[in-house]
Structures are given as structure tokens and as C-alpha cells.
Amino acid sequence: MTQTQSDTGVAKDRSMLMQKAMMGRHYDRLTSVQESGAKVCSTFVPGNLNELVMCFDLVNNLPETNAIQNGLRKKSGNFVMEAERLGHSEDVCTYVKSDIGMLAKGNLAPNGKPLPDPDVLLLSYTGCFTFMKWFELLRDQYGCPTIMLHVPYQGDGRVTDNMRDYVVKQLKEEVIPTLERVSGVKFDIDRLREYLRESVAAEDKLVRVLESAKHRPSPIDAYFGGIYYIGPIFGAFRGTPEATEFYTALEQEVEARRAAGQGPITPDGPMGPERYRLVVEGPPNYTSFRDFWKMFYGEGAVVVASSYTKVGGVYDMGFRHDPDRPLETLAEYCFGCYTNRSLPQRIKMLARYVEEYQADGFLTNSIKSCNSFSAGQLLIMREVERRTGKPAGFIESDLVDPRYFSAANIRNRLESYFQMIEQKRRGRVPAGGVA
Amino acid sequence: MKCFVGVDLGSTTTKAVLLDDQLRVLGRGITNSRLNYETAARVAKQEAMIDTRMALIHRGLAGIAALEGQLDDVLAGIERNFRLEQFLEQLDDLEQTCRDALTSDRLKPVADRAGAALDEIFGPLRDEAAALFAPGAARKSDFFRDIAGSRYMALGEPAARRARLPFELLLNVYDRSIIEVENRPPSEDLAGKFGRAVNRLLAETAALKAAEAEAQAQVDQVLALELAETYTVGTGYGRVTLPFSKEHIRSEILCHGLGAHMMYPDTRTVLDIGGQDTKAIQVDDQGIVENFQMNDRCAAGCGRYLGYIADEMNLGLHELGPMAMKSEKAVRINSTCTVFAGAELRDRLALGEKREDILAGLHRAIILRAMSILSRSGGVNDQFTFTGGVAKNEAAVRELRKLIEENYGELTLNINPNSIYTGALGAAAFARRAIEDETQGVAA
Secondary structure, eight states, X not given: OOOEEOTTSOEEOHHHHHHHHHHHHHHHHHHTHHHHOOEEEEEOSTTOOXXXXXXTTEEEEOHHHHHHHHHHTTOHHHHHHHHHHTTOOTTSOHHHHHHHHHHHTTOBOTTSSBOOOOSEEEEEESSOHHHHHHHHHHHHHHOOOEEEEEOOOBTTSSOOXXXXXXXXXXXXXXXXXXXXXXXXXXXXXXXXXXXXHHHHHHHHHHHHHHHGGXXXXXXXXXXXXXXXXXXXXXXXXXXXXXXXXXXXXXXXXHHXXXXXXXXXXXXXXXXXXXXEEEEEESOOOSTTHHHHHHHHHTTTEEEEEESGGGTTOOTTTTOOOOTTSHHHHHHHHHHHSGGGBOHHHHHHHHHHHHHHTTOSEEEEEEETTOHHHHTTXXXXXXXXXXXXXXXXXXXXXXXXXXXXXXXHHHHHHHHHHHHHHHHHHHOOOOSOOOO | OEEEEEEEEOSSEEEEEEEOTTOOEEEEEEEEOOSOHHHHHHHHHHHHHHHHHHHHHHHHHTTOGGGTTTHHHHHHHHHHHHHHHHHHHHHHHHHHHHHXXXXXXXXXXXXXXXXXXXXXXXXXXXXXXXXHTSTTOOOSOSSHHXXXXXXXXXXXXXXXXXXXXXXXXXXXHHHHHHHHHHTSOOOOOXXXXXXXXXXXXXXXXXXXXXXXXXXXXXXXXXXXXXXXXXXXXXXXXXXXXXXXXXXXXXXXXXXXXXXXXXXXXXXXXXEEEOSSOEEEEEEOTTSOEEEEEEOOSOOTTSHHHHHXXXXXXXXXXXXXXXXXXXXXXXXXXXXXXXXXXXXXXXHHHHTTOOHHHHHHHHHHHHHHHHHHHHHHHTOOOSSEEEESGGGGOHHHHHHHHHHHHHHHOSOOEEOOTTGGGHHHHHHHHHHHHHXXXXXXXXXX
């Protein structure tokens, strides 16, 4: 079988190990630019234009991914405090503060080597206002060329031709010329088409992996496991043959589990019987990631679909990059990112997940320092509950600030929530009453 | 007799409820939660069984003609004397444990003087016990730890002086011993204590004397009745540490919802404000939880908020409500932080605001917090049941009533005098249902 034991005694899929190795290569590439002479472009996961960035031989550095790595490695707590010491408020997004704190403490990558200064900052603005402020801080820090790609919000729940043309115009007039200037590489649209073709191959496979969760038992966990699955395609590998190779292996692995009637692999090994199927809204907590996951699989709860695994692109609603319309397709990709979608669109998507994935409930993990997710979350929750008739649950934590992960409270709520689902499923209580 | 037991292990108190197979409440018991949760659960359970037997004795004695018109006094008398017996038993245990502590190497040199001091404490304590449980006597608490502790302190100080010992030494002996005593499994000798209680009462009450044989037969019959613990379910904050297997544990949210439904079957929204959490629960017409919200990250707006304010103002917790009721205009107080509210309180006092008005503002603040949790959970639907320690506070209830009416219109507000047992009641109902499920499972 594909399950292996890592050196820390934690069970991992082969794909998880592959993903880890890719992450390692990504950081090695980034931290060796001095030797390789490559230039660096910092950009964000949502609206990440990796195919375009690669056309200029630029290496993609993603600050949120760095913050997540620091969260998983239990380093973000000190970085957040460092950023607060530098004057950043307690309420600021903790990805930002982890990044700022990391800069102040030597800017070391997970491999222990210093991260390079970016040669250009590329901000594709896709619904998260904080990203703009974050890049202002980075621009101030590095003083390098900064590109702002403005992607209009899907307020009316649709993308008009005008909106698309507006983004394409910016790509042609702002983004591409600046990247050419910074990199010294001339833009070649056929090269972009080639990368996009590679993207499509990976996207198809990713969607099949995510949709495998429609089976019972689900062979994947689409939130905790899903985070490993989205890594390559949301990060610096979309459009590369490596990503396609990863998703090919992943798909085979998941398909083998499905055929054998097995559930996901958890850090403690194969998951026990599936008791609760959940759709989860909101990002996870990274500082206690494994403990958090255990609170689910320990009770037999598996996440069958999540919104968080759509932040870097919503592919399961039909979108694919189109190599025949290279710039338009990049624009459409940006429009479709989860945080750029209106609340009614998010509700529709989540309600659809609950139904199509035959979920038992809809759970929201509200992130203290994430406004782009939290705004409207309670309304979303109530509406999804109303439409689907499935019980909704609500917990609170934070991205990478360990101070806001209260294990006892979260466990208490989750246990209550699972028991509530169970009780609703049974749908009856003893007759009679007493005063 | 088949009994179904629910145990609610809270941070301050542990409660137990006994139900029969028709879901009728047989008895309720409460004790202070202590280090050893197993003991706390056993004591609460035993208290509920004592309560059950008292109720059964009530039923038995009700048929005796000679006791007509005096039944309540007789029952109260039995209970009082039973509590006295229980107290004396624990007092013996405490004294022996204290004396044993004196044999340690550290205390051996002063054992004689300390022993004399213990004589001076336990002698009077035992003598005044009867008065503590006399008819109409007011006790500040019903928990042994509280009653014995406060008297030990009061008698210990002069005793230490006379024995030329530091008071801290006696205090230390007490602290260690009370923990040992409290965490020992409770004594099982109920029949002996009930017997002695009835004998004491016989000497006091002529009516009982007249019906002695009949009454004794009834009491014996009740004591002989076996209360079989058919199934037990535990809940509450300490539920994971309860010595029960996983199938015997339910979340307090579910138990609260079901308990409120059992008390008031038309309940749709439940608000529980306890010591350190506030819960808003929506239930359907079967008592099944539909949605819930709790305070998180911060305990402002919980019962502890009032406890903190009481400490700040040097008042007893139970004095806050009545004082706030005297207010004519509430002062606006911030509701987001307990500690800030303390600062605001001192500020307002310095500005010359009346204590009553400030307290009214504080009660409003705590209820405003609850209102926000309620709306997060889906609002307030008729009927609305309020539970938890804060439901006993009239000023909090007044503010709640006002805010509910302003925001949700007129609806029925239920507050049960036994609301502290809501969680345990729901747990007991789950215990009853577990048996139903098991038998159905066998049938299937």
C-alpha cells in the first residue's frame, strides 16, 4: 500500500512525502538564487500567476506559504510577537505578522538558509484587502518594483466582458512589461501556452481527487489532507511537469484507496470507520494542525469538501486554464478565486457541496485575524443550514497565532457538534417529560 | 427498582439526578467538585439516592393517620437529623485524619500541644453540631467542607494561641486532611444513619412517637428497597475525566438541551449562564439540539464576572442582585472585559455614582453579552428557558426579560428552581434512552 511511516513516526501517504520533497526543492531553489542568478518574484496564493511568472525565469516566493511553514514548525508564535513589538496591532492578519516577524529575525527559509530579497512584488488583488496592506509593507522594506493587478470583485456574482478586458489590459500594459524589465526576459506567449497546457492536466487530476470524496467512505480528507493536495498547484509548481507527475501519483493513490474501500491516511495511520461527513468553511489552524485534525478523525469525522482548498483556484466548478486564450484565461482564473466570490456565490457553492458530497453537517472555523473569510460567515452558515437542513457548527481559532488555539474549548464544541449530528440522525428522544 | 442516573461534573459543583423508567425524577443530589472526580460523582449520586429515599419515605409516611398535619415537620426532622448524622460521621473522619497527620516526623515534636489544640477545636465543633442542624437554623452552605472549614478556622486561632503554636500549622493540618477526607469514597452506611436520625427525632416529636411502629416499618421498607443503577451517563466540563466509558458520556450541550426540554417541553431556546461559560442552545420539539453557540476566547459575561465584581465591592455574590434591583437608573458599563469592568466600576464609584446603579449597569452588561451569543445561535424562540447559576439572580433576570421583549417581543420565559440540575437531568434521560436502544438493538 502507499502508506509509509516518516522518520518522525507520523503516517503519511506517498503523495504527502512527494509534496514534502517538492516543498524542499522549492525552498532550495529560492535560497540558492545567489548561485543560480535567478530573480525572485513575491506573490500571493490567490490569483497566483505562476505560469506567467515562469515565462520570465522568475522564481515564485509566496509569503503565505512561508507563514504556513512557520506555523507548522511552531515558529510563527515568536514571529507574531516580534511583529507586535514592531508596532503591528493584535488584530492584524497573523500571516502578515508572521512574515514581518520572520523578516526581522533573519528571514530564514525552512531549510535554514536565508530567503532572498524579491526583485519584484506582484500583487494580484483577489478579494483580500489585507494583501494590499501587506505588500505596502514589503514594498517599504525592499524598495523593489511593485505591480498591482486589480481584479474586480464579483459583487454581482458574474464576470462581464468589461471586467475581463480590464484585467487583460493590465496584464498587457502593466504586468508583462514590468516583469520583462525586471527579468530582462522577453515575453513569449507560446511559452505561456505550454505552461497552461501543463496546468490543465494537473487541474483535471486534482478535481478527480477532490471529487473522490463523494464516495463512502471518502478516500480523502478534503481539508486536512486537502492542504497537502493543493500545495503544488496553489504554489510554485502549477504549470510544471512536476505538478502533473505529482497529481498523477496522487490520483492513483486515492483511487487505490477508494477501490479498497479505505478512508484517508491520518498522522496516526488509516482512519477508522467514517461516522461524520463534513463540509468545512474557513482556513485551518496551523500551529496545532495535527491536534486539530485528531479532534476530527479521532471521532470518525472526515471532511468531504472545504472552501479553503479553493482559495488558490476553484476548479471543481468547471474552470480550467485555456491555453488558446492565454491572457483571458489568467484573468478568469483570478476572478474565480474563492475570496473574490460574492457571499451568495459562496453560499451556493457550499450548499452544493453539502448536497453533492452527502455531508452530515456544515462546520465553520472562524479565524480571528482573517477578515476576508470571517465577514459574513455567520450569515453564510445560517443560509447553508436553511437550504440543506443539515446542522451547522461553529468554532474559532487562528491561522498561525498559537495564542488563539484553545484546545479544550474547540474539542468541547466539536464533540458537542458531532453528538448533535448523531442525535439529529437518530431523530428521537424518550417520550414523556417532567417538571 | 430500576434507576437511570445522570451526573453533571461542573467546575464548581457536581450534580446527579435519578430517574425511574417512566422518566420521573426520583431524586437530585449535589456536592462540591473536588480533586477526585470519581468521588465527586459517587457523592453526588449517593446524595441523589438519599433524596430519592427521602421522597419514598414521604410517600410511605403520608398514609399514617397519626401524622396528619405534622407530616412536613416530621420529614424535615428526619432530613435534618440525617444530615446531622452525616455531618458527625464526616467530622469523626476529619478529626481522625487530623490526628493521624500529627504522627508525621515533622509534627512529632509538637504532637502533644497540637493534639490539645485539636481537642479544643473538635470538642466544641461536635457540641455545636446539633444546633447547626436544629429546626430553622441557617447554614451558609450545605457542603461539609464549608461548614466544618469555617468553624475550624474560627476555633483554631485561639486554640493555637493557647497551645503556643503557629495557627498556620493547624491550618496546614486541616488543609491536608480535608482533601483526604473529601476524596475518600463516601460511607455507604445509609441505613445506620437513617435509623439514628429517626431515633433522635422520636425523642423530639410526640406525633412520631405515637406512630413509632408504623413509621419505623415504612422507613425500613424504603431502606430495604434496592435502587439499581441501571445505566449512568456523565456530562459537564469534567466529563472526560469521569470514570465512565465513552458510551456513557455526552456533551453538556446536548444534556442541557434535553434537560430543558424535559422541564418545559415547549422550550425552543435555552440560555445557560454558568461560572465560566455561556451557552445558547436551540432545540426542536423533541429536545434535539439544532444549533448552539458558546462564548470562546474570553469569559466576560459569565457568572465569574459577577463573582469578580462582588469581590471588588466586598459583597457576597447573592447580595448583588437584590442591590441592583434597587436601582432607578442603570449606569452604562462596558461588557467586553471582566477586568476592565472592574476598573470602570471603581471609576464610577469615584465619580459618585450610586452602587445600586452601577450594579444594575453591570447586570445589563452581562446580559448584553448573552444576547449577542443568543443571536449568533439563531435568536430567541418561544418558549425560552434560562438556566445556570445566574438564573437565580433577579437583577439579571429582569434585564434579560427587558432585552428579550425589546428584541424578540413577548414570549414565555421559564426559570426552574431546579435549573442547576438541567444538565444532569438530560444526562439521566440519555441513560434511559441508552437502555431503550440496547433492547431495540437486541430485538433487531
